[in-house]
Amino acid sequence: MITVPAVRFGVVVFPGSNCDADARHALSTFGDADVRLLWHKDTSVGDVQAIVLPGGFSYGDYLRCGAIARFSPIMQAVTEFAEAGGLVLGICNGFQILTEAGLLPGALLRNTGLKFVCRYVNLKVENAATPFTGACREGDLLRIVVKHNEGNYTVDPATYTKMQANRQIVLRYVDARGERAAGANPNGALDDIAGVCNEHGNVFGMMPHPENSVEAELAGGADGGKIFRSMIDALRPAVPA
Amino acid sequence: MSTVHVRVYVTPKRGILDPQGVTIERALPALGFDGVSGVRVGKFIELDVAVDGGSPEVVRAEVDEMCRKLLANPIIEDFTFEVDA
Numbered sequence: 001m002i003t004v005p006a007v008r009f010g011v012v013v014f015p016g017s018n019c020d021a022d023a024r025h026a027l028s029t030f031g032d033a034d035v036r037l038l039w040h041k042d043t044s045v046g047d048v049q050a051i052v053l054p055g056g057f058s059y060g061d062y063l064r065c066g067a068i069a070r071f072s073p074i075m076q077a078v079t080e081f082a083e084a085g086g087l088v089l090g091i092c093n094g095f096q097i098l099t100e101a102g103l104l105p106g107a108l109l110r111n112t113g114l115k116f117v118c119r120y121v122n123l124k125v126e127n128a129a130t131p132f133t134g135a136c137r138e139g140d141l142l143r144i145v146v147k148h149n150e151g152n153y154t155v156d157p158a159t160y161t162k163m164q165a166n167r168q169i170v171l172r173y174v175d176a177r178g179e180r181a182a183g184a185n186p187n188g189a190l191d192d193i194a195g196v197c198n199e200h201g202n203v204f205g206m207m208p209h210p211e212n213s214v215e216a217e218l219a220g221g222a223d224g225g226k227i228f229r230s231m232i233d234a235l236r237p238a239v240p241a
Numbered sequence: 242m243s244t245v246h247v248r249v250y251v252t253p254k255r256g257i258l259d260p261q262g263v264t265i266e267r268a269l270p271a272l273g274f275d276g277v278s279g280v281r282v283g284k285f286i287e288l289d290v291a292v293d294g295g296s297p298e299v300v301r302a303e304v305d306e307m308c309r310k311l312l313a314n315p316i317i318e319d320f321t322f323e324v325d326a
Binding site for chain 2: 035063064067090099100106107109110111112113123154155156
């Protein structure tokens with residue numbers, strides 16, 4: 001039997017992160033993932049193969065969500081890791097940090113309803129050819145929770161046109177039948193966008209929380225696990241037949 | 242070391258929906274304030290900036306850079322500022 005080494009994940013902990021332990025736990029449920037925490041003051045990401053920026057309220061959401069975290073020492077290392085092609089997943093506040101850092105296009109505004117939303121949403125996989133969605137098929141529906149106050153994605157029209165041509169819209173909010181519909185979008189995001197990747201496809205941000213939907217017996221579904229499964233599969237060396 | 246006082250105004254970019262502004266605009270008529278439109282909610286930031294013998298232009302350039310890099314997010318916000326003479 002050939003043993004393939006586990007994929008090494010790093011979960012960044014900022015002051016005010018509150019989904020870091022959930023992300024670590026979610027990854028620990030995969031037998032072929034190894035996970036460690038990275039502190040915001042660290043200046044190196046070590047030998048990790050993938051990085052997760054977790055949800056929460058880094059630096060108390062002061063000024064703008066993610067605006068201060070972006071200047072953490074670890075973010076310089078995360079930026080270099082991303083620029084070298086490393087996989088970076090930003091969840092919720094992590095997504096906000098990635099946009100503030102310029103690693104993803106656009107920005108996340110206050111929800112149009114002015115309320116914190118905490119509920120299940122249905123997501124349609126618009127692009128399954130990314131390292132974050134490879135375990136899905138295009139058009140698949142994922143049922144995952146959102147919990148945020150600033151998830152209203154926006155981007156300027158010229159950039160959006162390029163993003164569409166480059167298939168950077170990875171996830172959209174849809175109804176239970178997989179159709180885009182009023183009421184399916186929890187925050188007013190442009191064109192129901194729930195998750196986008198960068199031009200090279202190695203940096204991905206999403207507002208919903210895949211780490212809270214990995215254990216079906218607890219969360220009523222395990223659709224979030226497909227995001228982590230995709231990342232692991234994308235990074236594991238092929239097992240010789 | 243002398244400092245100058247700077248007032249920075251950050252507002253949602255034109256064309257960006259400002260849900261707080263919309264909500265306030267809707268609330269005003271309920272209190273009898275009719276005829277109010279164009280409500281936009283932003284931030285007001287005060288700073289004291291060391292001048293160190295630099296000219297006002299140097300301070301202005303520095304504040305402009307602060308706004309672009311941190312105080313405002315140019316994707317969604319506009320900013321203006323005033324530097325005390």
